[in-house]
Amino acid sequence: MDALTWSDRFLTGMEGVDDQHHRLVDMINAFGELCSRHAEVPRAELEAVIDELERYTRTHFTDEEALMKRSGVDARFVHHHQRQHGQFLHEVRNMRAADFLGAPETSRVVLRFLLHWLAFHILGTDMQLARQLERVARGESSQDAFAAEVREVEGPAQLLLGALDDLMRVVAQRNTELTEANRTLEARVASRTSELQAANEQLTKTVATLRSTQANLVTTEKLASVGQLASGMAHEINNPLAFISANVSSFEAHAQSLLTVVDCALQLAPGMPAPMRAQLDRACTEADVDFVREDLGQLVSETKEGLRRVQDIVRDLKDFSHVEGGAFSEVDLKGCIESTLKVFPNDRRTGITFTTQFEPMGKVRCQAGPVKQAVLNLLLNATQAIHAKPERTGTITVRTGVEADGGFIEVADSGVGMSPEVVARACEPFFTTRAPGKGTGLGLTTVYNCAQAHTGRLDINSEPGVGSTFRLWLPFEGLRAEQVPVVRGNDFNTRRYSDSGLRKLEEAR
16 A cells, blocks of 8 residues: 555656656655565665665755756755755664664654655645746746745645645554554464464374374284284194194104015015015115115104294294283293294395394393384384395394393394484384385384383484494383383383483383
């Protein structure tokens, strides 16, 4: 919205002067637009306005004074006019003072100054100059033209200028009120926006909590289902495995008896009639008895070894399948690791060297199922980190040890490592750095929940390009059933170690 609209009332009829006056009106309107968009115009833009104003006044005043000199205007009026020019330049220079530009309401003061100058100088003094030039052009002397102008100004013209000044003040006041209304509206919009952002943040936290709770429930249900399925499969495999094992033993005994009969026949062969001995020799040759005797024992031995391995796998599977938690019991952490390594997928081992280091220690009172699941997740996480490297090779070291009043399981890898930002979010539910569809973001959450359920902790130390070390610490004493906390997957604190970049995720308070 323009503060002023250019019209014929601003025209003086002086060549070049009207164009400069039009430019001043445009400057005032542009500055008024700035004031309407800002509660306080930025200092840099204020300085730009003052620079442009100073350039304008120097050009305009020089042209006006040259015009008065050429036209022979009365010296008294010239002196009065030049004094106004000097006062204006003095005010513009004062605006550059730091205390003025930094003061409140500076924009409004500058706008009112320009409006008042427009009213008094252009519509007052410049119009007087124009009328004097017309009288001189009609043949009057410059002195008579000046005297006539003084009489007119002291009469009705002075009242008109006063009324115009009042009008300009009202326009400036209305413009200030409009700007204040805009500023107040912006403040209300900003306040409402802040309230909506706060409500949205609270809603986001609530949704995250619900997702975390859902993740825990889904994970628990999945683990329980996997455990039941594995336990059922182990039971079903055990039945035919027992038959096969018994039959192999019987087969070995029967085969040995048949070989004994063959040996007896061969011993009696010299006393047999020639046709019978030839028939026996031919049968032994066709059956390759010597090779069968040698190979049969090896086949039976290998079959028994295979059965023993299958029995070990089934036993480990049944042992590992108790992932639903169960009661707290005295658990050997070394045994947890060994049984987990036995069922660890072979396709995940490609290019990776596994090393174990077990420090002598007592048993830990814990839930074996969740601890084994935590170890499995740490191993899977370590293999993924190594396979993310271009060469897809590396080492994983699994060790146990004693720390304070508890024992720990530590899994260290030579994978790609993690940045401090990733470490800080590593245990958040659904957070993953893998490609979409490649990971659920629940692996380390499950490990953290295991530590939390045992009032333990999970320490993470990682360096990009070097590798990561995860330490699951569990207290020796553990908890009784009535002491087991309710696990909230999103409820944990992060403690930062500035020297090593270690993040210690502690139990929920």
